[in-house]
Amino acid sequence: MGQVLTVAFFGLVALGFGVTVFRTSSMVRSALSLLGAMAAIGVMFLAMEAEFLGVLQLMMMAGEMTIMAIFMVMYMMDPGGLGQMEMTHQKRLSKGVGLTGCLGAVALTLLVDWGPTVASAPPPTTQVHDLGIELMSRSMLVFETAGVTILVAMVAATVVAIARHRP
Amino acid sequence: MTVLWLVPLLVVGTYIIVVLEEWVTTGRFRPVAPVFGGISLLGRESLVPRLPDRVLFEAAPGLLLVAPVLALAVLPLAPGTIIANLATGALFLNAALAYVMVALFMAGWGANSVYGLVGGWRFLGQFVAYSMLIVMPITAVAMRAQSLATTTIVESQTSLWNVIAQPLGFILFWLAAMAVCFLPPFDLPIAPHELAGGIMGEYTGDRLAILRLARLVLILTLSASVTIFFLGGWLGPVLPPWIWTLVKTLLVAAAMLGTGRFVPRLRQEQLVAWGWQFGIPLALTNILWVGVTLLVVA
Amino acid sequence: MTLIVALLIGTGLFGIGLYGAVSQTNMVMIMMGVELMLGAAMVNLVAFWRFLHPDVYAGQMFVLIVMTVMALEAAVGFGIATARFRARGSVEMEEAMELKE
Numbered sequence: 279m280g281q282v283l284t285v286a287f288f289g290l291v292a293l294g295f296g297v298t299v300f301r302t303s304s305m306v307r308s309a310l311s312l313l314g315a316m317a318a319i320g321v322m323f324l325a326m327e328a329e330f331l332g333v334l335q336l337m338m339m340a341g342e343m344t345i346m347a348i349f350m351v352m353y354m355m356d357p358g359g360l361g362q363m364e365m366t367h368q369k370r371l372s373k374g375v376g377l378t379g380c381l382g383a384v385a386l387t388l389l390v391d392w393g394p395t396v397a398s399a400p401p402p403t404t405q406v407h408d409l410g411i412e413l414m415s416r417s418m419l420v421f422e423t424a425g426v427t428i429l430v431a432m433v434a435a436t437v438v439a440i441a442r443h444r445p
Numbered sequence: 446m447t448v449l450w451l452v453p454l455l456v457v458g459t460y461i462i463v464v465l466e467e468w469v470t471t472g473r474f475r476p477v478a479p480v481f482g483g484i485s486l487l488g489r490e491s492l493v494p495r496l497p498d499r500v501l502f503e504a505a506p507g508l509l510l511v512a513p514v515l516a517l518a519v520l521p522l523a524p525g526t527i528i529a530n531l532a533t534g535a536l537f538l539n540a541a542l543a544y545v546m547v548a549l550f551m552a553g554w555g556a557n558s559v560y561g562l563v564g565g566w567r568f569l570g571q572f573v574a575y576s577m578l579i580v581m582p583i584t585a586v587a588m589r590a591q592s593l594a595t596t597t598i599v600e601s602q603t604s605l606w607n608v609i610a611q612p613l614g615f616i617l618f619w620l621a622a623m624a625v626c627f628l629p630p631f632d633l634p635i636a637p638h639e640l641a642g643g644i645m646g647e648y649t650g651d652r653l654a655i656l657r658l659a660r661l662v663l664i665l666t667l668s669a670s671v672t673i674f675f676l677g678g679w680l681g682p683v684l685p686p687w688i689w690t691l692v693k694t695l696l697v698a699a700a701m702l703g704t705g706r707f708v709p710r711l712r713q714e715q716l717v718a719w720g721w722q723f724g725i726p727l728a729l730t731n732i733l734w735v736g737v738t739l740l741v742v743a
Numbered sequence: 744m745t746l747i748v749a750l751l752i753g754t755g756l757f758g759i760g761l762y763g764a765v766s767q768t769n770m771v772m773i774m775m776g777v778e779l780m781l782g783a784a785m786v787n788l789v790a791f792w793r794f795l796h797p798d799v800y801a802g803q804m805f806v807l808i809v810m811t812v813m814a815l816e817a818a819v820g821f822g823i824a825t826a827r828f829r830a831r832g833s834v835e836m837e838e839a840m841e842l843k844e
Contacts, residue, residue, distance in 0.1 A: 380754050
């Protein structure tokens with residue numbers, strides 16, 4: 279019972295923050311609302327007993343969203359939000375697309391028979407240990423590919439962003 | 446029940462660290478000074494700057510206080526005395542300390558002042574420098590303990606403390622811990638003589654009291670984490686375990702407060718360059734060293 | 744029951760993210776919409792792992808990969824935004840019409 283209530287409450291918090299992301303005109307508040315949505319998702323992971331993933335989500339999103347806030351202040355025209363600039367285009371199309379996507383997914387959720395739900399999950403200590411074993415034995419190729427992808431992305435982002443020196 | 450002993454312990458611990466800080470930095474030992482200082486600070490007028498971002502301005506001191514208290518919840522005082530013995534305790538400590546960055550960013554932006562903004566932005570550069578140096582020594586410590594739970598990490602040091610088994614990791618974690626609680630020489634967001642107080646410059650009255658209290662709790666939390674991860678936590682010969690934890694934490698805090706003042710403040714680009722060009726290869730060497738010793742010795 | 748609640752939260756976040764990604768003119772805001780959609784996918788994945796197959800850790804592996812993808816596309820996206828800002832002075836999508844007929 280407590281699990282349903284926690285997941286529902288933090289899910290509504292995440293939805294609220296998600297709406298605030300696109301409705302506020304202050305850029306920093308927008309980025310920090312996205313952080314609030316991601317943190318609420320992290321707490322939902324903790325409520326669904328995926329402890330390692332929840333803690334990892336909370337940790338990564340704090341750094342990522344603050345850096346996103348700084349980039350917004352760098353690149354947006356009106357970071358404080360006091361000028362009430364117009365920032366959207368394709369208004370009816372975007373609302374239609376968003377609503378269609380949401381309703382399609384809701385129909386899928388309610389109409390598919392997901393089968394019997396399992397009552398209990400492994401305890402967190404076992405989960406951390408078994409996730410490590412899985413990472414190192416069966417999903418080793420995925421792990422290594424992810425590592426190489428991270429390295430490639432770091433090099434690519436640095437190369438793209440370096441300013442050229444005109445000799 | 447176990448939450449109740451945390452509050453008086455925090456109050457006593459932060460009181461001792463305030464007295465320690467003044468003793469170590471100025472040489473004067475005045476045990477009653479924090480009481481008068483706190484009363485005078487709370488009695489002052491609480492100004493709000495012109496056109497602040499009100500939500501962020503008010504929320505920043507609170508978040509800076511909540512983050513280290515959450516981190517303290519996973520650190521054990523004695524073998525059975527811990528508030529939340531999470532299976533991923535070491536990682537949760539890291540996650541809670543990441544919100545220190547968010548709080549300082551909010552304080553810098555919310556006050557609508559140039560010096561605060563520059564202080565907050567420079568702390569982002571410091572965060573980029575120290576974030577890897579915090580995580581990698583914790584990884585090496587967790588490798589030795591074969592678990593991320595903080596009680597298991599202390600119990601794995603029964604034979605040999607991690608400061609002797611992984612000295613490189615200890616030095617890197619010490620420096621990164623000083624950078625997290627923005628003590629000199631890593632005090633870019635505060636910068637007393639350069640940025641006119643930085644992020645703390647626009648706060649007055651009771652909000653400044655909360656901000657200063659949060660900084661002290663942060664120092665206490667990081668000293669406790671250095672003790673737990675590297676100095677053997679509650680392990681010691683004669684005294685009861687919780688006294689050993691407190692003594693070691695306060696010694697680490699005194700050392701952190703006293704040693705950094707003699708080094709000039711590092712600029713943000715120097716900090717990032719040193720952190721990434723020297724710190725990360727050394728941290729990876731530390732992980733390699735720990736892996737080799739674990740496979741050879743065990 | 745909790746499975747259905749979590750999946751519905753996921754659909755809501757996905758709809759908001761999709762609206763944001765299509766409606767915003769600035770590249771950084773579009774990236775925020777994409778991050779919301781990936782967050783919704785992660786909520787779905789964790790719900791499926793916990794309530795349908797809690798002993799198969801491939802579900803948690805997938806969530807780790809999605810988290811990695813979120814961080815990487817943010818990094819490369821900001822690199823591209825930096826290059827574009829240096830070349831043109833803005834990252835607005837309405838002004839990016841060099842390849843249009």
